[in-house]
Amino acid sequence: MTGKHTLMLIKPNAVKNGYAHEIFLMVHNNGFKILAQKKLQLSEREAQAFYRVHAGKPFFQGLVEFMTSGPIYAAVLEKENAVTEWRTLMGATDPAKAAEGTVRKKYAESVQHNAVHGSDSDENALNEIFFFFSAREIVNAGGDIYQLHDILKNEQ
Ligand code: UDP
Ligand code: MG
Numbered sequence: 001m002t003g004k005h006t007l008m009l010i011k012p013n014a015v016k017n018g019y020a021h022e023i024f025l026m027v028h029n030n031g032f033k034i035l036a037q038k039k040l041q042l043s044e045r046e047a048q049a050f051y052r053v054h055a056g057k058p059f060f061q062g063l064v065e066f067m068t069s070g071p072i073y074a075a076v077l078e079k080e081n082a083v084t085e086w087r088t089l090m091g092a093t094d095p096a097k098a099a100e101g102t103v104r105k106k107y108a109e110s111v112q113h114n115a116v117h118g119s120d121s122d123e124n125a126l127n128e129i130f131f132f133f134s135a136r137e138i139v140n141a142g143g144d145i146y147q148l149h150d151i152l153k154n155e156q
Contacts, residue, residue, distance in 0.1 A: 003122035012070035037075035
């Protein structure tokens with residue numbers, strides 16, 4: 001994975017607990033540019049759509065309830081190898097298995113309430129970025145968007 005962009009979410013538990021600022025700071029201090037960010041609350045339909053790859057799994061309904069339970073932050077992160085770099089800094093899905101110094105080790109409470117989301121491939125990163133941000137918002141953020149070019153072309 002060599003793309004320069006990924007999508008981060010700060011999940012409701014971390015926002016509620018007041019950790020959003022510290023998480024953004026960790027991201028910044030690890031060399032990511034926060035290209036764009038917004039605070040919002042997901043509707044049930046939005047959460048179901050965003051996590052559709054997990055539809056039918058035993059944890060799906062609980063995940064949707066959790067993700068709609070309060071405000072979240074969505075952010076576009078920019079760095080070389082952004083997907084892999086952010087997943088490394090984020091840590092394992094299960095905080096009990098997350099390495100020292102990772103965001104989930106510090107801020108996750110459980111497998112479900114694990115503080116943050118990160119895209120898992122360049123392709124999914126683009127889809128997830130465009131789930132939350134319009135082409136206009138990305139362009140106006142003024143970052144290096146050449147990797148989004150194909151999607152922008154498709155919107156013309
Ligand atoms: N999740 C859960 N129970 C599980 C596995 C996952 O509640 O047994 C939740 C958890 O919040 C996780 C999200 O579903 O972050 C998406 O799961 P995935 O396997 O994609 O993990 P991630 O990519 O977030 O590390
Ligand atoms: Mg995932």
